[in-house]
Amino acid sequence: MSAVTPLERRITRRAFVVGTTATGAGLAIGLALPLSPRAAAAAEGAPEVNAWVVIRPDDTVVVRIARSEMGQGTLTGLAQMVAEELECDWSKVTTEYPTPGENVARKRVWGSFSTGGSRGIRSSHDYVREGGAAARMMLVQAAADAWGVPASECTAAASVITHRPSGRTTTYGAVADAAAKLDPPASVTLKDPKDWTLIGQPVKRLDTLDKLTGKQVYGADLKLPGMLSAAIRDCPVFGGKVARLDTSKAESMPGVRKIVRVGESAVAVVADTWWRAKTALDAVDVAWDGGDNTKVSSASIADTLTRGLDADDAFVNHEVGDAAGAIATAARKVEAVYSTPFQNHAPMEPMNATARWTPERCEVWCPTQNGEAALAATASAAGLPIEQCEVYKIHLGGGFGRRGAFHDYVTQAVTIARELPGTPVKLLWSREEDMLHGHYHPVMQARLRGGLDADGNLTGLHIRLSGQSILAAVFPQNLRDGMDALAFQGYWAKGDHALAYTVPNLKTDHAMRNTHVPPGFWRGVNANQNCIFLECFMDELAEAAGQDALAFRRKLMADHPKSLAVLNAVAERAGWGTPAAAGVHRGLAHFNAFGSYVAACAEVSVADGKDVRVHRIVAATDCGYAVNPAQIERQIAGSFVYGLSALFSQACTVKDGRIEQDNFHVYDSMRIAQMPVVESIVMPSGGFWGGVGEPTICVAAPAVLNAIYRATGTRYRTFPLKDHGLRLV
Amino acid sequence: MTRLTINGQNHEIEVEPATPLLWAIREQVGLTGTKYGCGIGQCGACTVHLDGMPVRSCLIPVEAAAGKSIRTIEGLAEGGKLTRVQQAWLDHDVPQCGYCQAGMIMAVTALLERTPRPTDADIDAAITNICRCGTFQQVRAAIHAAAAA
Numbered sequence: 010m011s012a013v014t015p016l017e018r019r020i021t022r023r024a025f026v027v028g029t030t031a032t033g034a035g036l037a038i039g040l041a042l043p044l045s046p047r048a049a050a051a052a053e054g055a056p057e058v059n060a061w062v063v064i065r066p067d068d069t070v071v072v073r074i075a076r077s078e079m080g081q082g083t084l085t086g087l088a089q090m091v092a093e094e095l096e097c098d099w100s101k102v103t104t105e106y107p108t109p110g111e112n113v114a115r116k117r118v119w120g121s122f123s124t125g126g127s128r129g130i131r132s133s134h135d136y137v138r139e140g141g142a143a144a145r146m147m148l149v150q151a152a153a154d155a156w157g158v159p160a161s162e163c164t165a166a167a168s169v170i171t172h173r174p175s176g177r178t179t180t181y182g183a184v185a186d187a188a189a190k191l192d193p194p195a196s197v198t199l200k201d202p203k204d205w206t207l208i209g210q211p212v213k214r215l216d217t218l219d220k221l222t223g224k225q226v227y228g229a230d231l232k233l234p235g236m237l238s239a240a241i242r243d244c245p246v247f248g249g250k251v252a253r254l255d256t257s258k259a260e261s262m263p264g265v266r267k268i269v270r271v272g273e274s275a276v277a278v279v280a281d282t283w284w285r286a287k288t289a290l291d292a293v294d295v296a297w298d299g300g301d302n303t304k305v306s307s308a309s310i311a312d313t314l315t316r317g318l319d320a321d322d323a324f325v326n327h328e329v330g331d332a333a334g335a336i337a338t339a340a341r342k343v344e345a346v347y348s349t350p351f352q353n354h355a356p357m358e359p360m361n362a363t364a365r366w367t368p369e370r371c372e373v374w375c376p377t378q379n380g381e382a383a384l385a386a387t388a389s390a391a392g393l394p395i396e397q398c399e400v401y402k403i404h405l406g407g408g409f410g411r412r413g414a415f416h417d418y419v420t421q422a423v424t425i426a427r428e429l430p431g432t433p434v435k436l437l438w439s440r441e442e443d444m445l446h447g448h449y450h451p452v453m454q455a456r457l458r459g460g461l462d463a464d465g466n467l468t469g470l471h472i473r474l475s476g477q478s479i480l481a482a483v484f485p486q487n488l489r490d491g492m493d494a495l496a497f498q499g500y501w502a503k504g505d506h507a508l509a510y511t512v513p514n515l516k517t518d519h520a521m522r523n524t525h526v527p528p529g530f531w532r533g534v535n536a537n538q539n540c541i542f543l544e545c546f547m548d549e550l551a552e553a554a555g556q557d558a559l560a561f562r563r564k565l566m567a568d569h570p571k572s573l574a575v576l577n578a579v580a581e582r583a584g585w586g587t588p589a590a591a592g593v594h595r596g597l598a599h600f601n602a603f604g605s606y607v608a609a610c611a612e613v614s615v616a617d618g619k620d621v622r623v624h625r626i627v628a629a630t631d632c633g634y635a636v637n638p639a640q641i642e643r644q645i646a647g648s649f650v651y652g653l654s655a656l657f658s659q660a661c662t663v664k665d666g667r668i669e670q671d672n673f674h675v676y677d678s679m680r681i682a683q684m685p686v687v688e689s690i691v692m693p694s695g696g697f698w699g700g701v702g703e704p705t706i707c708v709a710a711p712a713v714l715n716a717i718y719r720a721t722g723t724r725y726r727t728f729p730l731k732d733h734g735l736r737l738v
Numbered sequence: 739m740t741r742l743t744i745n746g747q748n749h750e751i752e753v754e755p756a757t758p759l760l761w762a763i764r765e766q767v768g769l770t771g772t773k774y775g776c777g778i779g780q781c782g783a784c785t786v787h788l789d790g791m792p793v794r795s796c797l798i799p800v801e802a803a804a805g806k807s808i809r810t811i812e813g814l815a816e817g818g819k820l821t822r823v824q825q826a827w828l829d830h831d832v833p834q835c836g837y838c839q840a841g842m843i844m845a846v847t848a849l850l851e852r853t854p855r856p857t858d859a860d861i862d863a864a865i866t867n868i869c870r871c872g873t874f875q876q877v878r879a880a881i882h883a884a885a886a887a
């Protein structure tokens with residue numbers, strides 16, 4: 010991956026420019042995207058070429074990747090998609106990020122840079138494949154022109170073009186220059202999925218080697234000539250500010266160059282190294298004014314949410330029949346209240362950004378899930394037009410949603426760099442700063458009421474959510490008449506997050522109860538708690554009905570064949586209905602999230618009522634098309650680490666308006682000893698593009714909770730489980 | 739002046755003696771493969787070898803490492819040839835974001851030097867690094883493969 014330093018960028022840009030001129034030695038091709046207004050604009054503004062593919066004379070294929078690689082394998086998957094249509098030699102493929110500034114300058118020829126919502130591949134699969142196909146057609150045309158034969162007599166495979174009648178061959182690298190001068194084709198036809206040879210293959214990731222040798226540069230590792238480093242402390246009470254500041258001691262400490270107020274609420278020390286900056290920052294004496302928010306605690310928030318369970322002001326999302334009536338007249342009623350806490354993303358690499366500001370230009374180097382949003386944050390903090398700013402994306406040491414919608418760390422870095430014009434400043438948050446200034450998985454409570462008839466059929470279900478809205482805080486423009494539809498992930502009537510059951514009388518509603526703690530999109534987002542609520546409650550209902558948990562679910566899933574298929578797949582593989590090993594108990598969960606269908610069956614034993622061992626989890630995913638099954642399996646296995654770490658150990662609690670957990674010793678994350686064997690069943694049924702990076706997380710907790718219930722007879726409804734004395738061993 | 743011997747090379751650095759070895763390696767010496775994750779000995783991202791033993795370099799003052807032999811991730815692949823652990827990592831496509839992997843590889847390398855054929859229980863006891871991406875299943879498979887190589 011290139012695009013790390015300006016120097017490298019210039020080289021790349023030069024290669025690009027050369028490749029698109031008459032004298033050049035490379036090819037850069039893009040395509041007008043017929044279906045996309047953005048692309049149409051790009052086509053008008055950039056009649057020459059726009060670039061997904063660069064081919065060097067030595068046949069190296071550089072695939073441009075607009076989305077970010079943060080661990081999920083998006084980069085490799087996207088390269089597979091382009092290469093599939095390009096018919097190039099996969100062993101010669103490399104990748105690079107175009108910059109957000111180039112995207113602006115070229116009227117968003119690369120479309121969105123956003124990498125979140127498990128959308129990296131599924132929301133760009135069409136136009137990246139079209140980019141590859143157009144490049145192939147131009148290369149073939151160039152070869153045909155050189156030979157004076159019709160392009161229809163030529164074929165391309167593995168970067169070699171063959172004229173079938175004569176048997177003549179040439180390579181992509183040899184004709185790239187000529188191809189670059191051709192007009193892009195007016196239209197392209199994509200391959201039928203059954204003809205794919207690269208999409209669907211478990212190829213190795215393209216970005217592994219440098220991660221094994223220490224060579225991979227993350228944002229925290231960046232070095233620029235003359236660079237200084239900054240450490241920052243922001244008011245631990247959200248919304249608070251600096252009341253008093255005494256920097257006298259810190260000013261004379263080794264290496265310190267400047268102490269900077271960052272907005273109303275933060276102070277930063279700039280020094281020649283980060284450790285010196287941090288050491289001096291620790292010596293800064295600061296008093297905070299937290300304002301009224303200092304009165305807020307976890308208990309006061311919980312109280313607000315609990316009252317929301319009975320409140321009249323609730324947004325109704327999905328209503329069928331008369332749930333209240335059906336439950337009131339049911340032969341048997343079941344009710345339960347669940348609640349889930351705030352959680353921090355805690356990516357391994359803390360937030361960081363490096364900025365260089367002059368009155369004319371501002372450049373930022375940072376790990377980001379959305380380069381364009383980082384650029385917007387840069388321009389805004391720099392006080393410069395966007396054309397005078399640039400962002401260079403760097404590999405992320407994890408994102409999980411933290412580095413997508415929020416570029417607070419970029420804003421801070423630019424604000425600090427403005428105090429030192431011309432000097433690059435790297436701002437790195439300490440882990441403590443990262444823990445205390447997250448955009449947290451929102452708090453939510455849920456009351457579920459269900460009614461069963463005399464035969465144990467579910468006749469009515471009401472799910473009342475009470476808690477924080479992410480959209481209200483982050484993208485209020487996406488609320489619909491005030492309602493946050495995302496709060497209902499997995500409960501929708503239809504779409505990417507549709508309810509996988511048919512219930513004759515149903516109501517889901519949300520009493521929105523926002524807090525001063527900033528919420529964010531935490532990997533899996535609201536599907537996580539919604540799946541816990543529903544899938545644990547389905548087990549409660551099945552038990553009340555005296556029915557097997559699988560059989561009870563199946564009755565409600567006749568109209569949801571894809572969901573039923575993944576549920577059946579895990580049940581069958583795990584041996585549901587057959588005896589497990591002595592002391593081992595099974596639990597099920599399934600959900601529709603991010604356009605995919607997922608299910609899990611967990612096998613659990615519990616020693617002394619508290620030591621929980623998860624022996625095995627069988628997990629199935631139907632994501633429509635599986636671009637790279639090996640990487641999907643890794644995402645599934647990793648999802649259990651993320652989901653079970655949260656279930657057992659992770660809560661961010663609030664005291665005096667601030668988050669209490671400031672590092673991993675009080676916000677633990679799973680280790681290898683706790684890792685269950687994960688058996689993945691990747692079962693793409695075709696015809697749609699579902700997400701992969703997030704959906705499985707939501708089934709992790711309920712599958713394990715349902716198994717713990719069978720092992721212990723105790724139904725845990727508040728989290729994390731460590732609060733009940735349970736440990737994952 | 740503090741003298742550090744890292745991957746067989748001597749470095750004379752100017753640094754406060756209480757500076758954690760992690761930061762001296764990253765900032766004074768300039769080897770950034772060793773990562774900062776928590777600074778309190780919890781995550782293992784900063785793992786290096788000190789006289790052959792795996793240590794969490796964020797907890798060790800640089801003065802305590804002076805005169806000892808330090809090995810970092812950059813010192814593993816000699817002449818560009820991957821070690822069997824690195825090779826197993828490549829074969830098993832272990833890293834996701836990769837940020838934790840230098841520390842993970844250093845911890846595993848030390849484990850295999852002491853325990854060439856570790857059992858799962860040996861692995862569970864010795865490898866306590868955090869990986870937020872959740873690569874543990876691949877890590878375990880790769881350790882066994884490296885041990886068998």
Ligand code: FES
Nearest residue numbers: 776777779782796
């Ligand atoms: S940085 Fe040293 S253990 Fe986390």
Ligand code: FES
Nearest residue numbers: 835836869870871
């Ligand atoms: S690979 Fe990302 S933290 Fe381990």
